[in-house]
Amino acid sequence: MTDKNNNTRPLLGVTLGDCNGVGPEILAKALARLSPQVCCSLLVFGSLPALEAMRIYAPDMPALYEVDSLDALPSDKEGVPVYNAGCSPSLNPGTLAADAGGCAAAWIETAAIAALEGRIQGMITCPVNKEGMLLSGCPYAGHTPMLASLTGARECHMSLFSERMRIVHITAHLSLSDAVKAVTKERVLRAVEAGAAALRRIGFAAPRIAVAGLNPHAGEAGAFGNEEATAIAPAIAAACEGGVSCVGPFSPDTVFQRMYAGEFDMVIAMYHDQGHIPFKLIARDEGVHVTLGLPFIRTSPDHGTAYDIAGKGVARANSMIAAIELAAQWTRRIPNTVEK
Secondary structure, three states, X not given: XXXXXXXXXXXXXXXXXXXXXXXXXXXXXXXXXXXHHHOOEEEEEOOHHHHHHHHHOOOOOOOEEEXXXXXXXOOOOOOEEEEOOOOXXXXXXXXXXXXXXXXXXXXXXXXXXXXXXXXXXXXXXXXXXXXXXXXXXXXXXXXXXXXXXHHOOOOOEEEEEXXXXXXXXXXXXXXXXXXXXXXXXXXXXXXXXXXXXXXXXXXXXXXXXXXXXXXXXXXXXXXXXXXXXXXXXXHHHHHHHOOOEEEEEEOHHXXXXXXXXXXXXXXXXXXXXXXXXXXXXXXXXXXXXXXXXXXXXXXXEOOOOOHHHOOOOOOOOHHHHHHHHHHHXXXXXXXXXXXX
């Protein structure tokens, strides 16, 4: 597919997620609002009826049409193609249902295989409900473990991106006690390297990365813990030796504000909530979840299925739009305009 300047436009897959959550609504609204500068084409893996039902809240959504196979996608047809991968879930907005969880898993798997085969250049995923996926018999509680298994990825890093905040976590969904045990030099170093590579991919020529400490005041020279000295500082030194501009460890209660103020391009967080709390406080409506470590780009809005508001027309599409735009930028390697 080509854009108006005859440049090849990446084809990105969008999985509809749990169709009883806000996924259909935020995708419909995103399709209605997307700027032509996004420079990508979209293929929806999901239920056309579920998406079409949301036109009442997004009357400007482009026309939708169903495709029966990924082997012969029309190149000249107007509108957005939808591939249901043999799934026809019941539609009950706001309801946890095994069939919706099973379809969400099937759409993820189908899109991931399409990405591995080169049929699409990246994935944007609408929210899923982990309980719904497990109820369906799917062995994976969410996108990340499923995608890691399907692709054979050695290690994936949960990361959060917005215009002024970018955070990579060394671990994802672990108990706090297990997350503390996981703070090792090797994990921290791999997260720094993955973060630096991601920033270069979207146009940061010389990424400036800061690393958060694990303990209050970054350990206060050993007064509140020694992980900073035994694991985090050695990882920072190794990253610098490898050519990455990396500093820290800094006190967790200040380093994220320093990034927001422009001092750093990214912060490496030691555990899930350390990174998520400041990010969701500042950038909840514009944040994008990115999975680093996969063989293709995968982004998603930084929120869940929100059953309590599903199908009511009040869900905001900002994060969904940002996820599509970032995936398009990443795939096309469009330079970032952030000033250094």
